[in-house]
Amino acid sequence: MVKTKKVRSTGRFGSRYGVGIKKRVLKVEDKQNSLTPCPFCGFDRIKRESAGLYNCTKCNAKFTGGAYVVETLIGKTVKKIIAQKTFVTDTAELIKVTEKENSYSDIENEVSKVLDE
Ligand SMILES: [Zn+2]
Structure with a gap:
């Protein structure tokens, strides 16, 4: 594998793709190999x-x-949120409430339709 002081592991691309892209690849590969x-x-x-x-x-x-x-930064924060559990229970309750409201209004709509006919 071709490695140089300046472009390091992106030396394998030779003179192709440009400096900007190679710098971005270096950033990712540094994290990947750490x-x-x-x-x-x-x-x-x-x-x-x-x-x-x-x-x-x-x-x-x-x-x-x-x-x-x-592990990404977002993954870390999501893990913390899940570990606290408050977020999950709150959303579970929210989903229950919204489902109930929806089903109730659906039934009401159907009843009103039948009554109209
Ligand atoms: Zn292990």
């Missing part, structure tokens, strides 16, 4: 199988994550 501990066993032995799918070679755990990074 070692992150496994959320199950804590060892730095995670391998990316495909986009968003990771496998730990130590404990053989298979889990999802970001397309190029094991």
